Amino acid sequence: MTTIAVLGNGRVGGSLAPALTRAGHEVTVADGSPGSAADAARTAQIVINATPGASSLERLIALREELRGRILVDVSNATVDGPDGLPAELVYPGSSLAEQLQEALPDTRVVKTLNTMLYTVMTAPAALTQTPTAFLSGKDPEAKQVVRGLLADLGWQQEWITDLGGIETARAAEAAILFVPHVIRSSGFAPFAISITR
Secondary structure, eight states, X not given: OOEEEEEOOSHHHHHHHHHHHHTTOEEEEEOSSHHHHHHHHHTOSEEEEOSOHHHHHHHHHTTHHHHTTOEEEEOOOOEEEOTTSSEEEXXXXXXXXXXXXXXXXXXXXXXXXXXXXXXHHHTOGGGSSSOOOEEEEOSOHHHHHHHHHHHHXXXXXXXXXXXXXXXXXXXXXXXXXXXXXXXXHHHOSOOOBOOOOO
16 A cells, blocks of 8 residues: 555546545545645655646645655646647647656656546546557656556556656657647547557
8 A cells, every 4th residue: 555645636636546545545635725735745655746737847846845755646738728728739848847847856756657648548548449558757767666556556557558768758748738639629528548559
């Protein structure tokens, strides 16, 4: 059992928290208040960032001390939304939210994953008709191995997980969000994931 803090209680956080609880972890969900987030992060071994990506950096910098020594699993995408509310452009072109977080929080081990799919797929990857891919980006091999274990608890088979390398590779995974509005407009709001097939 691992103690996990989920920052953000929207669709993503609200999907991940019960799934991880069912897998046997002790999960705390922080609401939007700074005090709640600090209390949750302080007592957790792993912190999951499921806050809105455009404001994640500011929120998490405020938790620098609470996040010291923790694994921070970043599942958010930092985007500027278009008039229809769908992602229109990246907040950090030429970089990524994960890189910005790792630079701002050098004593925290940041791992990027689960950001290349509709939120329902994060906890039910086998529900898709074709095999999805979960990507990992991060500089700490041990932290990535821990996150692999969490993904397995969510139903991800190891062969469905691709380690892209260092935290700088997160910019490629985060750029995949630019597919999302076009996929939704063409196919509707149905579960999907970016996948690598061989």
